[in-house]
Amino acid sequence: MAGNFRWRTTVAAGALALLCSARLWCVRHGLRVSLGLRLFRRRRRLGTSPPALEFGSRRRAAGALRSLHVFFGSETGKAEAFAHELAAESRRRGIDARIESLAAWRSTLLDRAARDGPVAAHDETDGVQPLVVLLIATHGEGEPPADARDFCLALKLGLAELRGPFAVFGLGNRAYEHFNAVARRVDRRLARGNGARRALPLALGDDGGNLRADFTAWQSALWHELGAPALHAGPARSGFELVYLPHAAAAPTPLLPASCGVTLLDRLSTCEALVIAVGPPGAALHDADPLDLAALAQPVAHGRSERLVVRLLLAEAMADSLDVGDHVGVWARNPPVLIAKLATRLQVRLSALATLRAPAAADAWHYRFACPCTVREMLARHLDVCAPLSPAVLRLLAESCAPEREGAVEQRAALLALACGGDAYARWAAGVHSGLAESLGAFPAAQPDCAELFALLPRLQPRYYSLASDPRAGARSPARGGEGSCTHAREAQPGVAVSLLATLQRLPSGALGVCSAQLARLKAGRDRLCVFARSSRFKPPAAGVPLVMVAAGSGLAPFLGFLERREAELGAACGRARAGAWLYLGCRTSGEVPFGAQLARWARAQPGVEPLLSGLRLALSRPAPPAVGQRVQQLLLEDGQLLARLLQHSGACVCVCGSGQMAASVRDAFAALLAECGGLGDERARALLHELQQVGRYQQDVWD
Numbered sequence: 001m002a003g004n005f006r007w008r009t010t011v012a013a014g015a016l017a018l019l020c021s022a023r024l025w026c027v028r029h030g031l032r033v034s035l036g037l038r039l040f041r042r043r044r045r046l047g048t049s050p051p052a053l054e055f056g057s058r059r060r061a062a063g064a065l066r067s068l069h070v071f072f073g074s075e076t077g078k079a080e081a082f083a084h085e086l087a088a089e090s091r092r093r094g095i096d097a098r099i100e101s102l103a104a105w106r107s108t109l110l111d112r113a114a115r116d117g118p119v120a121a122h123d124e125t126d127g128v129q130p131l132v133v134l135l136i137a138t139h140g141e142g143e144p145p146a147d148a149r150d151f152c153l154a155l156k157l158g159l160a161e162l163r164g165p166f167a168v169f170g171l172g173n174r175a176y177e178h179f180n181a182v183a184r185r186v187d188r189r190l191a192r193g194n195g196a197r198r199a200l201p202l203a204l205g206d207d208g209g210n211l212r213a214d215f216t217a218w219q220s221a222l223w224h225e226l227g228a229p230a231l232h233a234g235p236a237r238s239g240f241e242l243v244y245l246p247h248a249a250a251a252p253t254p255l256l257p258a259s260c261g262v263t264l265l266d267r268l269s270t271c272e273a274l275v276i277a278v279g280p281p282g283a284a285l286h287d288a289d290p291l292d293l294a295a296l297a298q299p300v301a302h303g304r305s306e307r308l309v310v311r312l313l314l315a316e317a318m319a320d321s322l323d324v325g326d327h328v329g330v331w332a333r334n335p336p337v338l339i340a341k342l343a344t345r346l347q348v349r350l351s352a353l354a355t356l357r358a359p360a361a362a363d364a365w366h367y368r369f370a371c372p373c374t375v376r377e378m379l380a381r382h383l384d385v386c387a388p389l390s391p392a393v394l395r396l397l398a399e400s401c402a403p404e405r406e407g408a409v410e411q412r413a414a415l416l417a418l419a420c421g422g423d424a425y426a427r428w429a430a431g432v433h434s435g436l437a438e439s440l441g442a443f444p445a446a447q448p449d450c451a452e453l454f455a456l457l458p459r460l461q462p463r464y465y466s467l468a469s470d471p472r473a474g475a476r477s478p479a480r481g482g483e484g485s486c487t488h489a490r491e492a493q494p495g496v497a498v499s500l501l502a503t504l505q506r507l508p509s510g511a512l513g514v515c516s517a518q519l520a521r522l523k524a525g526r527d528r529l530c531v532f533a534r535s536s537r538f539k540p541p542a543a544g545v546p547l548v549m550v551a552a553g554s555g556l557a558p559f560l561g562f563l564e565r566r567e568a569e570l571g572a573a574c575g576r577a578r579a580g581a582w583l584y585l586g587c588r589t590s591g592e593v594p595f596g597a598q599l600a601r602w603a604r605a606q607p608g609v610e611p612l613l614s615g616l617r618l619a620l621s622r623p624a625p626p627a628v629g630q631r632v633q634q635l636l637l638e639d640g641q642l643l644a645r646l647l648q649h650s651g652a653c654v655c656v657c658g659s660g661q662m663a664a665s666v667r668d669a670f671a672a673l674l675a676e677c678g679g680l681g682d683e684r685a686r687a688l689l690h691e692l693q694q695v696g697r698y699q700q701d702v703w704d
Contacts, residue, residue, distance in 0.1 A: 066130070067096040073136035073148025073182070074101075077384075078207070079171050081458040082215050083135050085392040088456060089219065093228050102136070103147035129164035131199055131226070136186055137171040141537075141700065142178030155186065161193030167200040169218050173208040175660035176702065177667070180204040200225050208660070212429070216391075216421040241357045242451040245372050270532040271318045276497060277311035278522045281594035306504045307554060307594055308519055309468070310529075311497060318533055319496035322471045324561035325701070327534040328500060329462040332515035334386065338437055339379045345440045346450055350376035356454055384460045386514050388434035393456050394419040397439065397446040408445040415443060463515040464534060466657070466701065468557040469499040470564035501557040501594060538655065538701040543569040546579045546652035548643065550632055550666050552586035555657035556594055558701060559583060562655070563602055567612050580614035580646075582639075586632040586662075588622045615639075632662075633669035640673035647692070648678055654692070657701040670698075 068090050072083040080101070087097035137145050144152040154160040168190070170183025187202040200222055205214035222228075314322070322328075343350045355372040379385060389397075398415035401408045418425050428434055433442050436457070440446060504516040512520055522529070540562040541547060547566070549559045563581070570578055587593050603613040617639070619630040636643060646652035647670075656666050667689065674685035692698035 067098070068133055069130040070097060070099045070133045070135065071102050072099070073134070073145045073151070074171075075137050075139045075145040077459050077461045078211070079135040079137045079145075081390060082169070082171075083133075084456055084458075085215075085390055086133065086135070086219060088392045088395075089223075090228075093223070095228060096130075098130070101147050102134075102151040132162060132164060132166040133222075134166065134168045134183075134186060134190075135171065136168065136183050138176070138178060138180050138182040140702070142176075142181035144182045148182070152182065152186065155189050162190045162196040163193075164195065165197050165199040166190055167198065167222060168202050169215065170202065170204045171207060171211065172204060173660050174206050175208045175664055177664065179206075210426065212421065212426065240451040240455040242454065243355050243357050245353045245355060270530065271315045272528040273312040273314050273318075273531050274495070275310060275522045275524055275527045275529060276313050277309070277524050278519070279309060281307055281309050281501065307592070308502045308504055308516075309594075310500045310502060310519060310522065311524075312500065312529065312531065313495040313497055314471075314531070316496055318531075319471050319498065321533045321535070322467065322498065323535075324467060324470050324540060324565050325538040325558050326467055326536045327464045328467060328498070329464050329532045329534050330500075330515060330519075331381070331462050331530040331532075332460060332518050333380050334383075334460065334514055335517055336380070338385065339376060341437050342379055342385060342440075343375070345437070346448075346453075348375050348450055350374065350379075354378070356451060378454065382460055383454060383457045384514070385436040385457065387458060388429035389436060389439055390456070390458070391419040391421055391425060393436075393453070394425075394439075396448050396452055396456060397443060400448040401443070401445040402447050405445040411443045411445045415446070460514070462532075464703075465500040465502055466536075466538075466554075466557040466561075467498055468501040468560045469497075470561045470568070471496055471498055473564050473568065499560070501554050501560070503554045536701065538657070538699055540565060540655065541653040541697075544579050546646050546650050547581045548584075548646060548652055548654045549582065550584045550636070550654070550656045550658075552632060552658040552662050553592075554594070555659075555662075555701075555703075556585055558657055559655070560595065560598075563612060567602070570612070578610045578612075581612060582615040582617070583613055584617045584619065584632045584635050586619040586621065586658075589620060590618070590623070593618060631665070633665045636666065636669040637673055640677035643670070644674055644678035647674065647688075647697075652697070654698045655701075656699070658703070660702050663700050663702045667700075 068087070070083045070086055072079040074080040083099050087099050090097040136148055139145060143149075151160065168183055168187040170180035170187075172178075172180035172183070183202065183204060187198075190196050191198060200218075203214070203218040203221075205211045205218070312328075339350065352375050353372050354375055356378075373382075394415050398412045398419060401412040401415070403409075418428050433439065502516070502519055504520060505513040506516075511517070518529075521527075538558060543566050547562070549562065551559055566581060583599070585593065585599075590596075593599070599613070599616055603611050603616040605611045617632075617635045619632045619635050620627070621629045621631065623629060643652075647654070654670065656663050658666075671682065671685045671689055674680050674688060675682050678685065680688060689698055
């Protein structure tokens, strides 16, 4: 981070730094504690700080703005993609730009301060500080992305502060209760430090609206406020090179691709899991029927989705780190047919060993390729070639149009018009020809440099799925893999079987998405998936506590594990009175209810035994006529008296899993039923919900 963030020089802060961060230094960065001590003592002895810039006027800022230092904290890759776009735009204006993940802020400071000393580590040119730009997302319950957690913790404890001008752009979704909470906190805490100055007010992007338009407007305001130079004519190269290497230089291919939002623990827990069953949700929890691949391959109307159960055999070491409610990250691969098509169009050799070399002005560690790999691996595992192209990539295609090719002038003009953003770009991005292969086919005059293209394309991000089973049950009953050809694979190898419930997503063209297509192609007993474990705070209460579960569609997945665990615990406690469990599930039609037979068994009373599910309520949004569609929040209001009594007098726990919009509607329904049926009134009802959330009795697992 080039010294823009520095240790505070008080003894108390130094002690906190050692106590709170020694483990992170040793485990994540391999640094010695003595290095931090030497840096702390040197800072305290010298007591120097760099000059700060005032951005009082655009004229003064224009003369001072020579470089940007862009940091991103990204969970899904959007903040990182915006960081690269901002850097590309900066270079086109003649301004140097450096990009780094917030995961590197600590090691960057320590490494450079130890090498160059505290004064030289401020990355200044002729006494001028760079403008620090932070692009940071918010996810979950107002939590920072994985690659920004250490930085946010240090900022909270007062162990990091900014010297000089800064600007913050937040990425969030207004459907969430904690909209852009992380960006708000970071901006507020940075501004409190001595010498930190906002170059631009905090900007909050809304992914539930038009995030691209929000970013474009903020970027334009940034250049205008700082009086940045006008765009340079012609292409502006980033300095990246695609260097081909002899195969003798090949290193072992890492199992886990480089990516933002993936922690060291994620990498350590990565394994290749054998697929032991795959198919649509069957009559029983772990049954899997053969897939109709021909039907899945057919394009369908935009917005339609199917559900798929994938049963995996995990290594025991990975399964030990998993619990009900946790997530499994799946590394997707782009389709082989698409990779071959791109190789022909870009004129690259898929079998060639290469590396993407970064310019001297930028750190290369986060640029997708941690070690040399084949071009096939770059396109298959590392780069997202199916996502709509960003304006920066469209501008690169426009500038690469060969004048001698037919229609080059018209194609260049069309690409530049799209690169300007706005409504035209939004309509194009939502269309069927917005991916890399489709765009290269639509604009044959474009001949982009592969290094420049690979540097701008977003990373291929992992997809996360909630566990749809109890890992303990998989370990206890190894032969539970289901019927047919998938069972022998389970018996042949040791491990722990777990289930995932996935919704197959469709692209605007109607074709399956990247990870969905990979899941649909899986063959039980033969194929493997590259997966890793991701822990979650979404946990069930003890078996003696009443449980209310609310889900929509694939949001049912974690509750299957909850109920498996609850069934095992209650079965082990013979004679103990059962606490009730209620499930409110939303689906489109009765035929789309996942694991309907299993849920019915749990809701059915056995002779002398109470049912596991005290109540199973289904809300069908598209039932057969003449029935009227319902939402789960309507069922909650119908059972208002019961639910208010459970929350106020029985100590019940509420767990909600679904989209952000659904979770917000469910929360409003609970507030309404507590206000009306619980006699609390609106204000006290919402205060009670907030209190329940603070103590873990109201939990949400929200997905975009």
